[in-house]
Amino acid sequence: MPAHPEPPATPAPDSAAGHPANPAQTVDPLAVIRSRGYLRVLLLAGLIGVPVSVVSYGFLALVSWLQGYLFTELPATLGFDSVPVWWPLPLLALSGLLVALCIRFLPGTSGHPPSEGFAAGGFPRPPELPGVVLAALATLALGAVLGPEAPLIALGGGLGALAVLLIKKDSPPTALAVIASAGSFAAVSTLLGSPLLGAFLLMEASGLGGAMLGVGLLPGLLAAGIGSLVFVGLDSWTGLGTFSLAIPDLPAFSTPTLAMFLWALVLGVACPLLAWGIKALARVVRPAVHAQRLLVTPVLGLLIAGLAIGFALVTGEDTGQVLFSGQSTLPALISNGASWPIGALGLLALCKALAYGLSLSAFRGGPVFPAMFIGAALGIMASHLPGMALVPAVGVGIGAMCVSMLRLPLTSVLLATVLLTSDAYAVMPLVIVAVVVAHVITGRLPEPPGRWLRRDPEPTVPGPATSAPSLG
Template identity: 30%
Template sequence: MTHEAAPTAPATTPATPARTLLPMVVPALLVGVGASLLLLGVSSAAEQLQDVLWKDIPDALGIGGYSSLWMIVMLTVTGVLVGLVVWKAPGHAGPDPATLGLAAVPMQPFILPGLLVATALMLAGGPSLGPENPIIAANVALAAWLGHRFRPALPGVLWPALAESATLGALFGTPVAAALVISEALAGRPMRGRLWDNLFAPLAAAAVGAATTDLIHHPAFDLQLPPIGSPRWGDLLAALVIASSAAVLGMTVVYAFPYVHRAFARLRHPMVCLPAGGLVLGLLGALGGHLTLFKGLDEVGELARNPDGWSAGQFALMTVVKLAALLVAASCGFRGGRIFPAVFIGTAFGLCAHALVPSVHPAVGVSAGVLGILLAITRQGWVSLFTAAVLVASPTIITLLCIASLPAWLLVTGRPQMQLHDDGTSIR
């Protein structure tokens, strides 16, 4: 007589006890507040300096703040100032930004003053980069240093996770983006405890970082585009085509990235690389107009307030110029991130599609364009979906974007990323 083996119950991961999670709450709260305040402090300083450079000085000289000559001069001077910081500051304002992504390795604290000054100068001067990468790097370094100093009993890997999550929460004004990024980072890694146990402290830090930013700065990402009702077959087709086309467009920059970076690297000295990059950015700004300058978030709002205010050709020009500006700024050594400029590129691309085919709803064009560009530039699926969806507050958009992300992801996955190894080759 044969006996069948009794079915075994599926293995379950034991939950982490509350006594293990509770000691992480206070550090998470402190990191959340600190990360938000650092972001707001650097951003506020940059905004005040921007007003001086682009309004007060041109007004005093009696010239247009966004005249072609002033854009060329100002971007070149920004390259000189940032180059001086990179050259002379202790630690040279951190490693080559082309080798960095959202995830940061803790650096020595003495590097941070130069990194933060270079970031503020970049934000004020007009290069097409955002604050996310250097601010995350600074917060990770501070959290790791202070955590090791004052709470050495806690795991060392906890502090970078708290700082990254808190900064993402502060950047977007919501902890959802941080939770999605951490979930994506944990995928495939061995974990102790359940997923929510591992998200507990980072989510707390992200929530406090977001709340601090909301209370002080009141950020708003909804572009207030015309509302979209029930989805139509045409909306689905438009989302699929625009997201995939935007992904292909973004990949052209990704493939060009190591070559452009290598060309600037041949100039060797930061006082040559960065001013040369600034000059190129100034010429691009003169070609594309002042909306193609800076990190792009305020400029996206200006486009969205009047989606029919420019022709398809003008939207196409802004898209191409901003793409080139992002490529140059990321290649020549300016300290900054790529998410916010990519949002502008995707918005301009989506509105170009709307201008070419008026039946394409502006909300569909913008969200699908942002999704495709971000998938190519960041290779962060959740961040791309979240950012594209939050620009257009509509449940309909979320459904369309989830479907449109599938072919767009197939076009970018497994291909080079817009991040380099130390030897200058692309990370895959």
Template identity: 30%
Template sequence: MSGPTAPSPEPAAAPAPRLTVRRLVLLSIPAILIGVLSALTLRVLEEIADRLEDVLWTSIPGSLGIDPDSGWWIFAVLTATGVAVGMVVWLVPGHAGPDSATTELAATPIPLSALPGLAVVLILSLAGGVSLGPENPIIAVNVSLAVALVARIARAVPAPLVGALAISATIGALFGTPVAAALVFTGMVGGFELGGSLWDKLFLPLVAAGAGSVTTFVLGGGFGAAAPFAPYGTPQPLDLLRGALIACAAAAFALVGVYLFPLVHRAFHALRHPLLFTVAGGIVLGALGAIGGPLTLFKGLDQSAELLADPGDHPPAQLVLILLVKLAALVVAASAGFRGGRIFPAVFLGVAAGLLGSALVPGMSPSLAVACGVLGVVIAIARDGWVALFVAVAMVDDITVLPMLCIIVLPAWLAVTWARPMLITPEDLARERSPAALPWERRSAGHGTSATRD
């Protein structure tokens, strides 16, 4: 008598890929929608900030016969920006969301009531010359709006996936290409319950980022500055050493700011009231701007293009001053309650570091030097090798530097991987808190939240 027949393998696994493809096709519709809306939100806020910037730095000083590049005007505008931002953070419902010093690009949804204040603070910071980019606040805005919108019209789409699509879409809109978002998301797609290969998992973020980047270009945006350098061309073995030297030196310089960051944050937040520490930050930023000049203001993208337009106009001594002032301005702005991201100012620092390296290292290609400078600073501040590689190539608009950067990134990454990130952690916040709350921090009767979230 024969034994029991072994069960044949079930063919249930075969339909899974088809199910995955069906889901991808259906989810592509909200992905495209999220991409377009995320880019529109970014563009609207940047357009409003540009209009206000023109008023603050062109119309008002022009009507008064004032030089907008004068030190005292820079000091006055940044101080006033600190006052305005502090008032919003203190008084507007939601207190402009969480302190950007405590957040990364992968934002989680925040209450919708906090979004108007966050948008106003972002606009004020961009227009007023604060040394922060729009990335952290605009990602938080887009994630929160997308999750709230999709929850009302398509409840079957998981909220974490919606948030991930909004992040990807906004990154695509910020950098003008879906490639940056795809690279960033290679380390985040493990949590997507889509099954299939890595490409299957990246498909929806790539669709959202593509829709965001196309919308950005249609609206006249984009990222990158065409450098006036000849293409790097054929790789030279000695340039590996030169490039690694520049990248590691740039990273080491940026790490000075990274390590000062929690100390400066603690110093400003010892004032406890958001109006006090934000006004103090505005005063310090104004003084730094008066010293460094207009090039050291704002998020840094246009200023990077200005540096690259004529590198010979900036001798090494001036580049050193620009680097010191801009790094100090970035640390202060990120510490003093302003809302903004740290990648765009890091790109400017990298451009300045690369130009300095090109001037000091004999025989170094300017295109490769600038790319290595950007690579080193961004990898130290953003702690993301993909973003660092992408923006390094984008800023010099020279794909021939990429093979060299793929090798040079190794010593740069090893130089920063042991260091702390440029982020205020819960442990840092715990050290800042004192046992006794000040009057404006106490919960008043009948209210469930304190006066400030910083």
């Protein structure tokens, strides 16, 4: 699901030749970098990386604690000997109700609607930040199948813009956009395991490019690097973990084979078809959400809970395999993948995909981690078949599924390879093949059925312009 591109700039007349000139081509990147205003922007970007990273770390820690408390500790507190199999039902219904109330009554739309694709390049205004945070907490902590990356990007961008406005209320839009982007970098980069991966994600999603690419990304990279140090320090101090993407202690893998390339082609074809079905489900359901949000969203929560309960009853596994983004359960799934029956893996992928589609239609969160989890499950299934090993299968499945859902090919390759740490170099050729095939097929598939009754408004400030940023 592609991000919405920024509208093209209106060409300005060229006084000498009388022909339209592209403003982006008239800006000298070196002149921008040498300017005093840009140095002030870099300084502020470095400074903003610290508080944004602290807030992001606290947000992720709160989500993790709430998930553990609500789904594990609370049943024991209420006198249950074990967690009842029906336990997700009231929590998911409550999640739907809280998200609907946030979207309906708080300023803004409580974040970008995930069914419209992964979006970057804008940021919420200060009055809209509470809605973003509360809707994301209700979604992530209570079990809906979306990830934390989109709320973190919005939160970091909003806090970055707020910092600029507190320093200088009449700051130019370019400075606001650049510092907001730096806040988004700082918020999301450590979650993904690398400042560079965060840069690729936001660059592809926002459509940044051209000669001004380095100018726009440099403040964000600085904020992300400082944010990574903050995350490491907070991990050492609190012991809560780094919330990093990378999975250590994977089996060694050295050499791709012809059979593995063939399986990469198969997964590159299969993942776009599954992703098309997920997007079609979200698109078919979403008009009903718009018509009766306060009623339909809790019902969708009950359906998501029902999928998790059905999976648990059939397989004997925990409902948490279907619920949540999959970020915390993905390492265990990969480590224990060889012991999972192929039928249980298929049912897991199906239930997770259905819950993912329903969550996309009404809740608030990011689409990255559920796509990674489903891709990993499909890859583990392939590893049970002749000619495919576990580690490359997981990388191929994650890459193909992510590009099918996000349409961000560079980011999808990096997501799969960063996840696999020491095996990444050997796996990368297979991942690239699968991502390219999946990306081409995704682009050739017809639009999913269904239509929007109306779009959620997008109360965000436009992304970075190509003029020199300045704080004064």
